[in-house]
Amino acid sequence: MTIILGVKDVKKSYRMGKVLVPALRGVSFEVEEGELVTIFGPSGSGKSTLLHLIGCLDRPDEGEILIDGANVLKMSDDELAELRLKKIGFVFQFFNLLPRLTALKNVQLPLTIAGASEGEALEKAEEMLRLVGLEARMNHKPFELSGGEQQRVAIARALINNPKIVLADEPTGNLDTKTGWEIVQLMKELNEKKGQTFVIVTHDPHVAETADRIIHLKDGLVEGIKEAPKRNKP
Amino acid sequence: MKASKILSIAWDNLKQRKLRTSLTTLGVVIGITTIIAIASLGEGFRLEVRQRMEQGFELDVLIVFPGSFTAGLTGGFSQTDVENITKISNITAVTPLITIPTAELYNMTDVKLGAFTVGAVNFTEMKEILPLRFRLLNGTFPQSEENQSIVLGYKASVVNGTIVAGVGDNVSLIVKSSSEYVVYTNNFTVSGVLEKGGTSGITNFDYWSFIPLDTALNMSLINDNPTPYQIILVKVSDPQYAESVAKEIENLFPPYSITVFVPSALMRQVDNILNIVQMFLVAIGSISLLVAGVGIMNIMTVAVMERTREIGILKAIGAKSRTVLGMFLAEAVLVGIIGGFIGAFTGYGLSYGLAQILSNFMQPQRQETVLQAPETQRMQISPVFSPEWTIVAFVFAIIVCIIFGLYPARKAAKLNPVEALRYE
Numbered sequence: 001m002t003i004i005l006g007v008k009d010v011k012k013s014y015r016m017g018k019v020l021v022p023a024l025r026g027v028s029f030e031v032e033e034g035e036l037v038t039i040f041g042p043s044g045s046g047k048s049t050l051l052h053l054i055g056c057l058d059r060p061d062e063g064e065i066l067i068d069g070a071n072v073l074k075m076s077d078d079e080l081a082e083l084r085l086k087k088i089g090f091v092f093q094f095f096n097l098l099p100r101l102t103a104l105k106n107v108q109l110p111l112t113i114a115g116a117s118e119g120e121a122l123e124k125a126e127e128m129l130r131l132v133g134l135e136a137r138m139n140h141k142p143f144e145l146s147g148g149e150q151q152r153v154a155i156a157r158a159l160i161n162n163p164k165i166v167l168a169d170e171p172t173g174n175l176d177t178k179t180g181w182e183i184v185q186l187m188k189e190l191n192e193k194k195g196q197t198f199v200i201v202t203h204d205p206h207v208a209e210t211a212d213r214i215i216h217l218k219d220g221l222v223e224g225i226k227e228a229p230k231r232n233k234p
Numbered sequence: 235m236k237a238s239k240i241l242s243i244a245w246d247n248l249k250q251r252k253l254r255t256s257l258t259t260l261g262v263v264i265g266i267t268t269i270i271a272i273a274s275l276g277e278g279f280r281l282e283v284r285q286r287m288e289q290g291f292e293l294d295v296l297i298v299f300p301g302s303f304t305a306g307l308t309g310g311f312s313q314t315d316v317e318n319i320t321k322i323s324n325i326t327a328v329t330p331l332i333t334i335p336t337a338e339l340y341n342m343t344d345v346k347l348g349a350f351t352v353g354a355v356n357f358t359e360m361k362e363i364l365p366l367r368f369r370l371l372n373g374t375f376p377q378s379e380e381n382q383s384i385v386l387g388y389k390a391s392v393v394n395g396t397i398v399a400g401v402g403d404n405v406s407l408i409v410k411s412s413s414e415y416v417v418y419t420n421n422f423t424v425s426g427v428l429e430k431g432g433t434s435g436i437t438n439f440d441y442w443s444f445i446p447l448d449t450a451l452n453m454s455l456i457n458d459n460p461t462p463y464q465i466i467l468v469k470v471s472d473p474q475y476a477e478s479v480a481k482e483i484e485n486l487f488p489p490y491s492i493t494v495f496v497p498s499a500l501m502r503q504v505d506n507i508l509n510i511v512q513m514f515l516v517a518i519g520s521i522s523l524l525v526a527g528v529g530i531m532n533i534m535t536v537a538v539m540e541r542t543r544e545i546g547i548l549k550a551i552g553a554k555s556r557t558v559l560g561m562f563l564a565e566a567v568l569v570g571i572i573g574g575f576i577g578a579f580t581g582y583g584l585s586y587g588l589a590q591i592l593s594n595f596m597q598p599q600r601q602e603t604v605l606q607a608p609e610t611q612r613m614q615i616s617p618v619f620s621p622e623w624t625i626v627a628f629v630f631a632i633i634v635c636i637i638f639g640l641y642p643a644r645k646a647a648k649l650n651p652v653e654a655l656r657y658e
Contacts, residue, residue, distance in 0.1 A: 055550070057550060057652045077555060078554050078556075081549065081552055081555070082554070084549075085553075086552070088552075090551060092655070096547045097547075112239055113551065113552055157551065
């Protein structure tokens with residue numbers, strides 16, 4: 001199995017006024033291609049910081065992050081943007097769809113940014129929305145969709161550029177239990193069907209349990225990595 | 235991301251906030267309107283002034299006076315001086331003029347004619363040099379350059395609407411000394427009356443009368459003067475030679491002993507002044523465009539703050555900083571294009587309106603003046619549509635929008651995605 005994501009002794013601190021608050025104090029782990037991994041921990045454990053670093057939205061103070069073999073630390077801002085565009089898909093807790101655009105346009109956006117033609121982007125976006133089961137709501141704007149539907153749109157958007165890794169930051173955090181569960185199942189299904197690597201940050205143990213592996217994070221350190229035996233690999 | 239796509243996204247964003255976009259654009263419209271209106275009116279004004287000057291002066295005729303402002307306007311020219319000037323190249327005609335000071339003309343019933351100056355000229359040469367101005371209303375020019383004929387200017391012949399002397403009438407020419415002592419008197423027959431010149435300028439002959447040159451040279455008060463000519467008119471083959479010929483004429487005489495009046499140089503000077511005035515006005519007008527630019531900066535800075543989260547999302551899904559920069563700059567550019575386009579139309583509209591008002595202000599003054607006939611005072615300024623100015627104003631609008639949009643756009647582009655996503 002190929003290592004798609006390598007995190008080596010990553011440290012990151014935030015400055016709060018005059019105090020330097022350590023968020024990550026030396027985190028290391030690896031994720032293989034096609035895995036579904038959850039990063040589990042209480043709030044303040046550094047989960048989101050870690051996800052931002054993996055997602056190339058920020059740079060670590062120390063340590064190495066390797067995505068598909070490339071060292072993030074050495075990349076320019078533009079190269080990071082390119083990496084986010086081509087290899088990473090984001091799913092956020094608050095969906096983060098552009099409110100003025102329809103579901104279809106929201107899903108098209110990464111392809112449009114990548115410079116794809118209007119026709120190609122449209123075709124691909126429709127395919128993605130069908131994949132997440134939203135073919136009937138394509139031309140609705142975010143405020144006309146339920147939370148679960150919005151998260152499905154966000155997932156479709158995350159998948160449209162066929163990224164190597166899909167990162168989800170508390171994807172169920174803003175949804176009721178049933179809908180949240182449906183979203184988790186959808187991601188699991190996509191992971192199995194398309195073989196994309198999923199890294200899900202959550203503080204919900206039920207969500208965490210669905211993964212192949214659970215990385216426990218506490219006070220900025222990896223407390224333990226637990227293999228989930230439940231999953232039957234093909 | 236494709237530039238066309240960035241533009242279409244920017245356009246959508248502008249449409250989303252119609253009122254705000256309209257108000258921002260209005261600032262640019264006002265700025266461009268001001269610039270275009272001032273420029274086109276200024277251009278119209280300049281053309282009008284130039285036309286005036288062309289009516290007042292023949293651009294290909296130089297007027298040579300004895301003396302100078304520095305050394306005093308005294309003395310005269312000799313026949314040799316005239317002949318020397320004739321030798322200069324690019325000259326088509328030279329004619330000397332004698333002005334008889336303190337000359338008065340009376341008709342047979344002792345009514346004074348409206349002539350202020352009596353000149354002595356070679357009629358053939360005068361016709362050649364000033365064909366448009368030296369034209370007869372009726373009668374003929376004297377058949378010989380030496381006889382007792384006289385040609386009256388229009389206002390010399392007509393005083394207060396009544397003809398005081400016409401073709402065939404006899405008039406008496408009286409020259410008095412400073413102590414009112416009559417030094418010369420003779421009778422002349424009116425052979426012709428000149429057309430009304432009507433315009434201002436040096437070569438308006440309405441208040442002149444002319445006798446043949448040789449007749450004057452034989453007068454007792456002139457014939458012993460070695461330098462009898464007060465003015466020499468020089469016609470150049472093309473106005474472009476006016477200044478070089480003037481220089482050559484000056485070189486024939488000792489420094490400051492003569493003055494050459496070059497109408498084309500004067501006109502160029504006036505043109506330069508008008509140009510500066512126009513530039514100055516446009517510069518003032520441009521300030522309103524700068525104010526509009528500040529408005530754009532203000533609105534866009536607010537927009538960047540409002541859309542912080544959106545910018546964060548765009549960056550998170552892979553938009554580069556320059557894409558974000560492009561999106562915001564495209565909005566500024568679109569505002570500039572739309573504002574510039576509308577402003578060009580309203581600018582020309584405004585200039586036509588202003589031209590009407592200004593022209594009404596410049597009604598002729600209802601008084602008879604010596605130099606200016608009232609009918610010539612009416613100014614009709616028509617704005618000039620200049621493609622150059624339109625393009626300049628349009629480009630200026632876009633540049634101002636880009637410059638003022640750059641700060642907020644850069645601010646947007648530099649946003650840290652993590653912080654932008656956290657922004658509520």
